[in-house]
Amino acid sequence: MDSELIQQIRNQARSLLESGEVKGIIGYERASDGLTARPFFAYEPAAVERLIFDETCTHNLTKYLLNKKTEKMAVVVKPCDSRTINLLLNEKQIRRDMVFVMGVACPGVVETSWNHKDGTLQARCKICQLVEPLVYDFLARHEAVERPQGEPYRDVQEMETKSVTERKDFWVEQFERCIRCYACRQVCPGCYCPECFVEQLDPLWVGIRIAPKENELWQIMRAFHLAGRCIGCDECEHVCPVNIPLSLLNHKLEKEVKELFDFQAGLNPEEQPPLTTFKKEERLGFEE
Amino acid sequence: MSSEYHPKIIGFLCNWCSYAGADMAGTSRMSYPSNIRIIRVPCSGRVDPILLIKCFQQGADGVLVSGCHPGDCHYNEGNYHARRKFALLCDFLDYVGIGKERLRIEWVSASEGQRFVDKVSNFTKEMAKLGPRSES
Numbered sequence: 216m217d218s219e220l221i222q223q224i225r226n227q228a229r230s231l232l233e234s235g236e237v238k239g240i241i242g243y244e245r246a247s248d249g250l251t252a253r254p255f256f257a258y259e260p261a262a263v264e265r266l267i268f269d270e271t272c273t274h275n276l277t278k279y280l281l282n283k284k285t286e287k288m289a290v291v292v293k294p295c296d297s298r299t300i301n302l303l304l305n306e307k308q309i310r311r312d313m314v315f316v317m318g319v320a321c322p323g324v325v326e327t328s329w330n331h332k333d334g335t336l337q338a339r340c341k342i343c344q345l346v347e348p349l350v351y352d353f354l355a356r357h358e359a360v361e362r363p364q365g366e367p368y369r370d371v372q373e374m375e376t377k378s379v380t381e382r383k384d385f386w387v388e389q390f391e392r393c394i395r396c397y398a399c400r401q402v403c404p405g406c407y408c409p410e411c412f413v414e415q416l417d418p419l420w421v422g423i424r425i426a427p428k429e430n431e432l433w434q435i436m437r438a439f440h441l442a443g444r445c446i447g448c449d450e451c452e453h454v455c456p457v458n459i460p461l462s463l464l465n466h467k468l469e470k471e472v473k474e475l476f477d478f479q480a481g482l483n484p485e486e487q488p489p490l491t492t493f494k495k496e497e498r499l500g501f502e503e
Numbered sequence: 504m505s506s507e508y509h510p511k512i513i514g515f516l517c518n519w520c521s522y523a524g525a526d527m528a529g530t531s532r533m534s535y536p537s538n539i540r541i542i543r544v545p546c547s548g549r550v551d552p553i554l555l556i557k558c559f560q561q562g563a564d565g566v567l568v569s570g571c572h573p574g575d576c577h578y579n580e581g582n583y584h585a586r587r588k589f590a591l592l593c594d595f596l597d598y599v600g601i602g603k604e605r606l607r608i609e610w611v612s613a614s615e616g617q618r619f620v621d622k623v624s625n626f627t628k629e630m631a632k633l634g635p636r637s638e639s
Contacts, residue, residue: 374598375598379597382597382598383599383601386599386600387600420553420557428560429560431556432553432560435595435599438595439591439592442591443591467594467598468591468595471591471595472591475587475590476587490587490588493583493584493586493587495573495574495583497587499586499590500590501586501589501590501608501610503572503573503610
């Protein structure tokens with residue numbers, strides 16, 4: 216654990232709470248297994264001593280901002296999470312003056328599960344292009360951070376080389392296991408509709424039966440609703456209890472949006488999202 | 504002929520052009536395959552991807568979305584939005600194993616009865632060759 220980095224976060228958090236600038240801090244604390252991290256809300260200056268930051272802090276805490284719109288909160292963000300801040304600003308879900316962004320220059324996070332952490336970086340960290348958050352009010356930084364620059368979308372390209380039948384078999388097998396617990400949706404900072412289409416009863420878009428066809432419909436639409444909006448935090452995949460490779464779906468759409476519309480979500484809060492605009496002269500593979 | 508597969512095709516046609524185009528084909532006594540079941544929508548931009556996925560889920564072999572030619576939209580820009588949406592969706596359907604050839608986007612105007620007949624006949628022929636979705 217990098218104690219100097221943590222000290223910077225705690226000092227900043229304490230001064231924010233003592234001055235009353237924010238109502239609370241959304242950060243990480245040590246989980247009760249003594250090894251991994253869990254989200255933590257600090258409302259008292261004394262509580263900041265519980266804040267930590269290390270390679271097990273995998274959660275995207277910006278999701279909690281959506282429940283805290285009426286009071287100013289400070290949130291600890293990694294560079295990847297900072298793209299969510301931009302996304303939510305872009306979609307007018309949060310106000311910039313109601314959030315204090317405590318950025319952390321992140322050396323990457325590792326795969327964790329209860330009482331267990333891997334020694335290797337998460338797949339998304341291996342291709343991460345960001346060392347510092349894109350947006351922050353305060354930046355905690357200690358050692359110079361170096362990133363392995365992996366090639367993005369390897370997994371998608373591998374999938375694309377397969378035949379349609381192979382892909383179909385692959386996804387049928389994956390979707391079959393889905394228990395539709397909707398954890399992927401609950402954890403996603405981009406999924407904030409007050410009423411999700413899967414819960415609408417009239418019309419009943421998705422049958423309540425937990426069966427391959429209904430699961431397929433849910434999974435395809437979940438991914439597609441995030442087209443051009445997913446910032447690739449892979450939280451959906453982490454929380455999936457049956458380990459469906461959801462990032463494979465998200466990355467595909469991310470890649471398509473980048474190729475077709477030259478757009479990446481969360482890089483610029485002012486940029487017009489690709490599916491809300493158009494160019495008259497583009498063809499996009501369709502004949503006139 | 505009897506052994507040939509008869510595909511089920513759902514067509515979402517824009518009220519202002521393609522639906523009228525299909526009407527034109529009918530009033531001009533042109534014939535086209537009866538495999539297509541037509542649903543009239545106010546604009547190709549109204550067609551939500553969930554409608555298409557739902558069609559496939561419920562056993563359609565192919566789905567045709569047909570709207571006004573770019574620039575001719577009754578609502579000025581509905582088909583431009585549809586074009587972006589379906590460009591993404593086509594590739595994504597291919598990726599999840601449904602196959603991009605099963606979703607067809609066409610622009611047919613109200614006066615193009617013959618064009619509508621050609622497009623539907625072609626699409627039906629291709630789907631018949633491809634066979635049922637569950638076996639592809």
